Amino acid sequence: MRFLIVLVVIAVSVTLFLYHPKFGRKPGAGRLSKIQQASNYKDGQFQNEHFTPDLAEGATYYKVFTKFFFGKSKTNAPKNPLPSVKTDLKNLNPNENILVWFGHSSYFIQADGKTMLVDPVFSGSASPISFTTKAFAGSDAYTTDDLPEIDYLFITHDHWDHLDYETVLKLKTKVKKVITGLGTGEHLERWGYDPKIIKEGNWHDELVLDNGFVVNITPGRHFSGRGLKRNTALWVSFVLQTPSFKMFLGGDSGYDTHFKAIGNAFGPFDLALLECGQYNEYWKYIHMMPEEVVTAAQDLKAQNLMPVHWAKFSLSVHSWDEPIKRVTKEAEKQNMPTTTPMIGEKVNLNAIGKKYDHWWEGLE
Numbered sequence: 514m515r516f517l518i519v520l521v522v523i524a525v526s527v528t529l530f531l532y533h534p535k536f537g538r539k540p541g542a543g544r545l546s547k548i549q550q551a552s553n554y555k556d557g558q559f560q561n562e563h564f565t566p567d568l569a570e571g572a573t574y575y576k577v578f579t580k581f582f583f584g585k586s587k588t589n590a591p592k593n594p595l596p597s598v599k600t601d602l603k604n605l606n607p608n609e610n611i612l613v614w615f616g617h618s619s620y621f622i623q624a625d626g627k628t629m630l631v632d633p634v635f636s637g638s639a640s641p642i643s644f645t646t647k648a649f650a651g652s653d654a655y656t657t658d659d660l661p662e663i664d665y666l667f668i669t670h671d672h673w674d675h676l677d678y679e680t681v682l683k684l685k686t687k688v689k690k691v692i693t694g695l696g697t698g699e700h701l702e703r704w705g706y707d708p709k710i711i712k713e714g715n716w717h718d719e720l721v722l723d724n725g726f727v728v729n730i731t732p733g734r735h736f737s738g739r740g741l742k743r744n745t746a747l748w749v750s751f752v753l754q755t756p757s758f759k760m761f762l763g764g765d766s767g768y769d770t771h772f773k774a775i776g777n778a779f780g781p782f783d784l785a786l787l788e789c790g791q792y793n794e795y796w797k798y799i800h801m802m803p804e805e806v807v808t809a810a811q812d813l814k815a816q817n818l819m820p821v822h823w824a825k826f827s828l829s830v831h832s833w834d835e836p837i838k839r840v841t842k843e844a845e846k847q848n849m850p851t852t853t854p855m856i857g858e859k860v861n862l863n864a865i866g867k868k869y870d871h872w873w874e875g876l877e
Contacts, residue, residue: 535641535678536740537671537700544713548695551715551747558744559696561734563769565798572795580795580830588832592877594651595824598857603661610757610862614854616652616825618675618764618788624755624862627664627726631762631786632675633657633684639674639826641739646673649833652825654857657683665722668693669764670737670748671700674826678704692720692728696746700739715747725756731775733766735799752779758862761785761813765822767798768805772812780814784852784865790823790836800829803839807847817865818844819852824873834873841871 540548553560568577600613607626614620615633622629635656640646657680666688668676676697682704691701691711698711712720714730721727729752737746751762752775761775761782776782787809792800801809803820810818823836837853844851853869854860861867 533641534703537676537678538703539742539745540696540699544696544699551695553716553747558742559737559747560744561736561769562732562771563734565734565736565767567736567796567799569795569797577793577795580793585827585830586832586835588834588877589827589830591649591651591833595649595876596855596872597651597654598855598859599654599659600857600859602655602659605661612784612819612860612862613857614819614821614860615655616648616856618669618822619825620786620821621660622760622862625725625757627723627755628661629665629667629753630660630663630684630688631667632669632764633666633680634674634677634825635683636677636679639677639828641673646826646828648825649827652856657687660684660687663688664690665726665728666691667728667751667753667762668697668701669733669750669762670694670735671697671739671746672737672765673739674828675765676700676739681706690722692722692730692751694730694747694749696737699746714749716749725754727754728752729754729779731779732771733764734769734771735765735767750775752782758783761787761815763787763821765800766809768801768809772809776813776815782813782815783862784817784819785810785813785815786819786821788822789820789840790831791826791828792831792836793829803836804843806840807843807849810844810849811847815849817850817852819854819860824856834876837873 610624612622618632619634620631637648695713695715698713716732718730731750733748733750735748737748750764753760759782765788787806789803789806792802820840855872
């Protein structure tokens, strides 16, 4: 009887935990009806363009868990706080065209008079349990209080390291428009966002945001999910066209033919922001290996590559700086120019070819 009582208490506790608003909400009837008409939605979930197993050939969940808990690099996280620069984003010259990276996949763009924010995570954690998957010391130099009003908030997918409940709540009064994939808007509506400001789209949709500002929603090779059920919302990348610039905002993705297709349809790009960290051979179909990131940039016909998805969270077993070391080494081999700013450092979009110091070298 005591054992049964304990099981009931655990079951009730887990149920209550999963019902917390931070887990979002599965698409309701109206939104689900539209989703079910999508060609990439089948058997109750969104599908990748090509077969995408969770684990690579020869990998097992036992091997993954063993490696993750017992095989991590001793330098999986930096020993000392990461350096950063604090840019006053609220008092920028409106004529400046800049990008500021916040670590991992979060960055701010001001281009042609519009402010944009991509996958912001400022809560200090990339997990539903706040004391786990903590941000590296020094990487949380910014908070939502440091941000001006945001014309366009881009969310690539609903994973915790890209869609942060605490951050999005605090941004609610600052955001004028949200652009995301089908299904993700359900989370935002549960969190109090006005449905009128949310623009959801499927792969290959084009959204005209303003005069000269156009976004094409493009594929990725990944998955989604904040709770027990996967793939009820879509994972996307974005082709962002402003009056003066064309950028590829990557989101999480394994390597596949979609990069070349996007490059042929929309390239060349002034800048491609591609995820280069949190990879492993065991799950190589949903996260690119660093060398593949450079190949993807070439496929996109990018004139410059900015590697993101590193320097804030440890979501794999590699050392914290291995992604940037490998991707910059490969970029040199493939003659791909890279942009590698420090967290918070201004990137001048009118001078993207500027060389940046390898600030991570010599850090422990």
